[in-house]
Amino acid sequence: MYKFVEKIVGDYMTRRPRTVRRDTTMRELGELFKTEDFNAYPATDGRQVLGVVSKLDYLSCFDFSATRMIPRYPDLMQRTVADLLTSEFIYVAPDTRLTRVLGLMVNHRLRSMPVLDAxxxxxxxxxxxxxxxAVRDCA
Known part of the structure; x- marks a missing residue:
């Protein structure tokens, strides 16, 4: 396990992650969550990350209360990722040690996080x- 201490993000990250655009609609996002086994997507404008949109962000649109008016479903499905995304998010660099990543994942209950370059x-x-x-490789 001592080998794991030396490993960095760049050795194990997915280099071409699936992303969504800021103008992706709720309908399109719902389909992506249905067909792909991802919990969240980086929302991008080119290679610039604007934020992260998760299944929880998607579901929050359906959280209605007595003080909140319920929109029509077709109107709700036209909302975009730009309306939902979390713009303050945790990210790491390619040279971040995996021990740091593991700590962030455990402490913040994250399933994934974007990797941003310099x-x-x-x-x-x-x-x-x-x-x-990485843990299996080092065992």
């Missing part, structure tokens, strides 16, 4: 599965 552009994504792969 120019703050999307370089990849690191997921729990990627970290588990």
């Amino acid at each position: 120019n703050q552009r999307l370089a990849g994504i690191i997921s729990r599965e990627n970290v588990m792969h």
Whole structure:
């Protein structure tokens, strides 16, 4: 396990992650969540990450209360990722040690996080599965 201490994000990250655009609609996002086994997507404008949109962000649109008017379903499905995304998010760099990533995942209950390069552009994504792969490699 001592080998794991030396491993970095760049060795195990997914280099071409699936992303969504800011103008992706709720309908399109719902389909992506249905067909792909991802919990969240980086929302991008080119390679610039604007934020992260998760299944919980998607579901929050359906959280109605007595003080909140319920919109028509077709109107709700036309909302965009830009309306939902979390613009303050945790990210790491390719040279971040996996021990740090593991700590962030455990402490913040994250399933994945974007990997940003020195120019703050999307370089990849690191997921729990990627970290588990590294642990197996080092065992």
